[in-house]
Amino acid sequence: MGKSVGMKPVSAETERRLREALTQLMAADERLSVANLARRAGVSRATANRAVAIRSELREAEAGRQGAAPAPVDNDEQSRAASENILAQHAQLRALLRGEERRRNADIGNVIPILRR
Numbered sequence: 001m002g003k004s005v006g007m008k009p010v011s012a013e014t015e016r017r018l019r020e021a022l023t024q025l026m027a028a029d030e031r032l033s034v035a036n037l038a039r040r041a042g043v044s045r046a047t048a049n050r051a052v053a054i055r056s057e058l059r060e061a062e063a064g065r066q067g068a069a070p071a072p073v074d075n076d077e078q079s080r081a082a083s084e085n086i087l088a089q090h091a092q093l094r095a096l097l098r099g100e101e102r103r104r105n106a107d108i109g110n111v112i113p114i115l116r117r
Contacts, residue, residue, distance in 0.1 A: 007075075010051045017041040018054040022061065032062040 010018070021041035022032075030036055037058060038048035049055065052075065 007050055007052075010047060014041075014043060014047060015051055015054060017043065018048060018051050019057070022054060022058060026061055032058055032065065034058065 018037060018041045021037050024040055025032055025036055034045055034048050034055065037054070038045045041048065
């Protein structure tokens with residue numbers, strides 16, 4: 001599997017730590033996920049996701065546990081889909097915040113000020 005354009009590869013030391021963490025996860029019969037792999041290796045999930053070869057091994061190991069062939073992943077398509085999902089979530093959050101602000105502004109207009117005598 002080739003490197004994705006624009007993605008900085010992980011160092012040899014990081015790859016070694018991730019490979020060791022994968023072996024430990026498999027031996028401990030823990031859930032094989034990028035999050036667990038990263039936690040056990042002491043790196044961020046973003047770093048673990050950049051380790052394309054290790055992610056491939058992770059998918060193969062998970063498929064081996066489930067008795068199925070690993071599904072090929074198109075990193076560019078997966079990355080694009082993840083980016084679109086994040087953008088959609090941001091748009092939804094902005095719309096919710098704008099609605100909340102409008103509601104607060106409307107509530108302020110309904111308040112009758114108390115005048116001190």
